[in-house]
Amino acid sequence: MNTNVIEVTDLRRVYGGGFEAVRGIGFTVARGEVFALLGTNGAGKTSTVELLEGLARPASGRVRVLGHDPYEERAAVRPRTGVMLQEGGFPSELTVTETARMWAGCVSGARPVGEALATVGLTRRGDVRVKQLSGGERRRLDLALALLGGPEVLFLDEPTTGLDAEGRRDTWELVRALRDAGTTVLLTTHYLEEAENLADRLAILHEGRIATTGTPAEVTAEQPSRISFELPDGYLLGDLPPLDRLGVSGHEVDGTLVRLRTHALQRTATGLLAWAEAAGVELRRLDVRSASLEEAFLGIAERQEAAA
Template structure:
């Protein structure tokens, strides 16, 4: 996909809570990135990494301690009137009047939204047409989450902020939401997503950034981030055979190995070369490699290696 100009620009962003010194803490520390028009950008990190603190600044909900933000060419805090009608925001948790129905809630929100979609259209986008007359207090957690998304889409936003959009959804509803987000992106909507579901980021994101303790520590396409970590080949050999019986591991392109419980794991950055050499060796030895499993690194493995432990900073 060809992306246009940057619609989100972040440079040297900082956000501090509380006073200076030991009485406060810096949740966002010198964060810089851009998001291009029509792109889906995922911001990942463990709890306390600073994701939500960053997104709130992009949404114009607070003033940064330092740094520069531009959303659609404007400062989202100082020029909120120019930005707010053109963005959609789905917070981690919405607060709805419990006695209103789903349709009444959308209608109320539409009264505050420029160029709002019809109520039926908004509910239909998120699969809630059949629940329009149901009171909020009677909706499931997943249904309320979908209502959150309907409100975020009400104004046909150019930029959509989704903070943990599929939390509480069952697998079917999650995949339906993914399809909706893909369709919005194909129609030109720029999406900034935070999520704890790494398969969600891997399935949807054009690019991603991983935060740790308020800083971005890795960025790139999912393939680029994953590609920095070795693939793995796991198998077991017959009794009496050991790792030392294999061909020289360096010649196979192996960069690390482990042996535990009779199973061997080889780590390689050249999966095809290593696997081919291993299988040819096993054929020559007339040996079956039991439970053979070869796969590239996953985003989860890369994330766990990159994100590491946090120091308990706030989201």
């Protein structure tokens, strides 16, 4: 059995007037995997997800979800997928329970409404009208309805927008539980911390193309780690061991503050601390940190703009 439940090959989407929002991208998502699509506004994330959901026909290229074309074979795909859009657009006068019951009537093999609401922490809000919900509660309702059919593939478009920190963490735990149970999740998010915590693999889109893809660790490894500290009194940069021997790829000095960039963090930090110990000095304001997904994201955007 093919373990990839989503397969995208040379996918393109063109809007009226000839604007090419998606420019020949390709990727796969394995069964039971969380895959994140990242990108700045206008990068093509939502345009791509809509093609995967079967909401539009691609200009060219190939999409397969669970082995089917999601647009041409919608009847074979839709009952096995769940979709959480950026905006739910539910009738404002219905209560939470009434909305869920209405939606359940449109879903094949819907789970009990109470169970779906309990999953996202809305049990006590069942009698509240949708218009009275907070933005975060509406996002929880969106997620509950996406889960009603027990989907094999779940599309989450900005799932935690409007949620507080606790709600965001609860949603993360739910997504992890769904993945562990075998659900495949394709996620778009502006929260890079969210992608770093949830995604097994990710792709960063820029102007309709995939700039990089891999695990979060693989993507961040392309960026240097950083070490910063204050030079001890009476010491200059030249008093340190040769920076190239420490594995330093770049540096800046701002008064007594030194910032080092390195792709060999352990080697650089060990050499620096060993020198300080031997010299009997303290490196004040010492800060050692690995590259983050945010730095990788911003670095890609900067490189692409510089090359344009």
